Amino acid sequence: MDVADLGLPVDVPSTALFTDQYEFTMLQAALKAGTAERHCVFEVFTRRLPDGRRYGVVAGTGRVLDAVENFRFDADVLRFLGERNIVDAETLDWLASYRFSGDIWGYPEGEVYFPGSPIMRVEGSFAECVLLETVILSILNHDSAIAAAASRMSSAAGGRPLIEMGARRTHELAAVAASRAAYLGGFASTSDLAAGFRYNIPTVGTSAHAFTLLHDQERDAFQAQVNSLGRGTTLLVDTYDVAEAVRAAVEVAGPELGAVRIDSGDLLLVAHRVRQQLDELGARDTKIIVTSDLDEYAIASLAAAPVDAYGVGTQLVTGSGHPTCSMVYKLVARAESADVKAPLVPVAKKSSGGKTSIGGRKWAARRLDADGIAEAEVVGTGAVPADLVDRQLLVELVKSGDVVAREPLDVVRERHTAARDGLPLSATQLSRGEPVIPTEYVHGRSGSQ
Structure with missing residues (x-):
């Protein structure tokens, strides 16, 4: 047949x-x-x-x-x-x-x-x-489980953009469906290219710690990324010392630096310190993106922090416990x-x-x-x-x-x-x-x- x-x-x-x-x-x-x-x-x-x-x-x-x-x-x-x-x-x-x-x-x-x-x-x-x-x-x-979690996170974010980045935390096909459900629930973009291709969801992505570790100096990694992606890129600043990384990032990209990403530590405290440092360096328009095992409760706890966007992975694609x-x-x-x-x-x-x-x-x-x-x-x-x-x-x-x-x-x-x-x-x-x-x-x- x-x-x-x-x-x-x-x-x-x-x-x-x-x-x-x-x-x-x-x-x-x-x-x-x-x-x-x-x-x-x-x-x-x-x-x-x-x-x-x-x-x-x-x-x-x-x-x-x-x-x-x-x-x-x-x-x-x-x-x-x-x-x-x-x-x-x-x-x-x-x-x-x-x-x-x-x-x-x-x-x-x-x-x-x-x-x-x-x-x-x-x-x-x-x-x-x-x-x-x-x-x-x-x-x-x-x-529906993913969308419900996304909706709660979106509400907790209070209008700040949310990035779905959970593809590596679930089955590869489930990741595409999760991206779709997250976008429905209020997320602004995804890191998953299959989801972007299939459902026309905006995609984003820059670099991981491995890219920094590849280079002899952190500044070299920042320079390579800026040379490739432009000054509007997002630089990951918590591989070694955050304060030194922020200083190097602004020196390399200038005040036009698009954003810095923080992926560890006390996010509330670190975000305030980074915001102050960026402002002192003249990078007042540089945004701060935080990641690191966020859920709706962690997002809500950062409401008073100078955070511009959140990246969420594991907790989203697992329905935040449900x-x-x-x-x-x-x-x-x-x-x-x-x-x-x-x-x-x-x-x-x-x-x-x-x-x-x-x-x-x-x-x-x-x-x-x-x-x-x-x-x-x-x-x-x-x-x-x-x-x-x-x-x-x-x-x-x-x-x-x-x-x-x-x-x-x-x-x-x-x-x-x-x-x-x-x-x-x-x-x-x-x-x-x-x-x-x-x-x-x-x-x-x-x-x-």
């Missing part, structure tokens, strides 16, 4: 194996039972926010849309599934022509969310929807039969242990107070209350298998800023607390979005 026979572009990698095996065992069993074609509604949500977080950030939606489009079973994938006896021949035949033909609704990327928010709703036959579970959760859980959002993908409604006119029946897991779900296709809206600030996340089934019709959050992302809501990343980034600004002021506090607004549930008997 040739890849071209399946309609899969040879230059687009399939996402079909970014999944767990049990998705295929369920598919095979459902095909044999005659239930695979029942219309189903799956929803992505989280039962709680990571400990201490006041809001979540929806990120990765654009990557989910790409993954759904490229969820195809080419000859090599089908051969692998057959040789491993993961599915039988009848299921392989069904997979060979797989194309998601259903509908996907979701919170627009960059929006904030809360416990119970139906972040994404996937509708179609059980067979075509169940296969997408793992890849959707993988993307949303990772990207590398996942614990989102789940649950069946909430299914048709009584495979008949296209069969009514939907709400279904939900009812086990104990804090893992219960609420059945039924959900809508979601955000109720505002008199000042236009969010006061509650309202999630319901059935008809939407009249006063919330214009405040609904879910938008159509995929219609009958076709993506209908792809957006530029800058639009998503702006949406997040607006969404965060629409929350109560306490949302940006770094102290631990409950979600900044409550989630309220409304149960209706009829109606749908």
Whole structure:
């Protein structure tokens, strides 16, 4: 079987194996039972926010849309599934022509969310929807965790630029996704060129300590960098003695020196000393960039320091202690039969242990107070209350298998800023607390979005 026979572009990698095996065992069993074609509604949500977080950030939606489009079973994938006896021949035949033909609704990327928010709703036959579970959760859980950390750091930075530089602290592919999520959450640039290439994120970078150590004298390293990159470059000044390095940097580049970077020590104290020294040397416009294992708390502690920008790596790409959002993908409604006119029946897991779900296709809206600030996340089934019709959050992302809501990343980034600004002021506090607004549930008997 040739890849071209399946309609899969040879230059687009399939996402079909970014999944767990049990998705295929369920598919095979459902095909044999005659239930695979029942219309189903799956929803992505989280039962709680990571400990201490006041809001979540929806990120990765654009990557989910790409993954759904490229969820195809080419000859090599089908051969692998057959040789491993993961599915039988009848299921392989069904997979060979797989194309998601259903509908996907979701919170627009960059929006904030809360416990119970139906972040994404996937509708179609059980067979075509169940296969997408793992890849959707993988993307949303990772990207939303990074975006939430980035949003907190951006808020703590108070308008000062943030540089994402965590590529060396995570998997090479995860680093690209993390850069995208960080930019969405408020970061200004990335050091990762793959992210710059793929998502048009501004890229930055100058030199590391190795470049200084390569040269016989620190001044030689500074001179080489200025000769190559110009006086507007950023010189790393903490390889040996910071004060001596700052003096040499200004002597080499002059007062037009773009910036100095500090990567160690007591950043608050060192930044004040460096600022004073730069001013005394006439380099009043030279900026100070600090790095060194920063997180939102360290950034907030430097609010009074003469720092112009922050570079963040490890803590960002690991979600600042919360590398996942614990989102789940649950069946909430299914048709009584495979008949296209069969009514939907709400279904939900009812086990104990804090893992219960609420059945039924959900809508979601955000109720505002008199000042236009969010006061509650309202999630319901059935008809939407009249006063919330214009405040609904879910938008159509995929219609009958076709993506209908792809957006530029800058639009998503702006949406997040607006969404965060629409929350109560306490949302940006770094102290631990409950979600900044409550989630309220409304149960209706009829109606749908």
